[in-house]
Amino acid sequence: MYIILALLIAVAVILILQPWKRRGCRWREDRRALVDGRVLHRCAACGAELALPKGRQPTTCLAGQDDQ
Numbered sequence: 001m002y003i004i005l006a007l008l009i010a011v012a013v014i015l016i017l018q019p020w021k022r023r024g025c026r027w028r029e030d031r032r033a034l035v036d037g038r039v040l041h042r043c044a045a046c047g048a049e050l051a052l053p054k055g056r057q058p059t060t061c062l063a064g065q066d067d068q
């Protein structure tokens with residue numbers, strides 16, 4: 001019984017801390033360009049979305065701003 005409880009706590013801690021968000025963003029360009037000419041970038045790590053002008057790459061992780 002205590003093992004199940006410990007597992008639940010471990011899962012909760014992992015979900016709260018979300019350590020995968022601290023590794024920085026892995027931005028991927030969405031091939032579908034937006035209407036106004038910007039390109040949508042989606043982070044594979046945290047799911048953040050950012051629309052930037054063509055040719056620009058996002059450099060910061062929207063979820064990891066507390067790291068800096």
Ligand SMILES: [Zn+2]
Pocket residue numbers: 024025026043044045046047048061062063064
């Ligand atoms: Zn991210």
